[in-house]
């Protein structure tokens with residue numbers, strides 16, 4: 410297992426965002442995550458185009474925006490990718506840590522603890 414792994418996850422839009430008809434600006438493909446600045450018009454060329462969409466590569470890019478989408482990543486998958494090995498290492502006596510970072514309401518608690526019936530990581534930790 411690599412000593413550090415970094416994942417980024419997108420949660421579904423909340424009620425407020427839907428009411429504001431907010432547009433999704435994140436696209437994920439494989440391990441890549443792209444963010445688009447919609448204030449820069451589409452179709453521009455040169456530097457502006459490069460400024461419009463920025464792409465970053467992580468160990469994991471999790472699209473959990475729409476559970477009906479074929480690219481949807483479940484809580485279970487996140488746990489299998491990021492939680493299992495860390496727990497195994499901890500039980501073997503190694504120091505291990507998982508932490509979530511992000512702005513308020515971005516889904517840190519949900520990813521770490523889940524909601525019923527997706528509370529596996531918390532349940533296994535408690536066991």
Ligand SMILES: Nc1ncnc2c1ncn2[C@@H]1O[C@H](COP(=O)(O)OP(=O)(O)OP(=O)(O)O)[C@@H](O)[C@H]1O
Pocket residue numbers: 419420421423473511512513514515516517518519520524
């Ligand atoms: N992957 C997800 N799927 C479905 N709902 C989600 C997901 N991630 C977050 N949510 C929902 O979004 C809301 C905010 O999530 P959460 O409380 O986990 O954010 P947070 O980053 O821990 O916020 P804070 O920093 O304010 O504690 C919650 O209602 C949560 O259920």
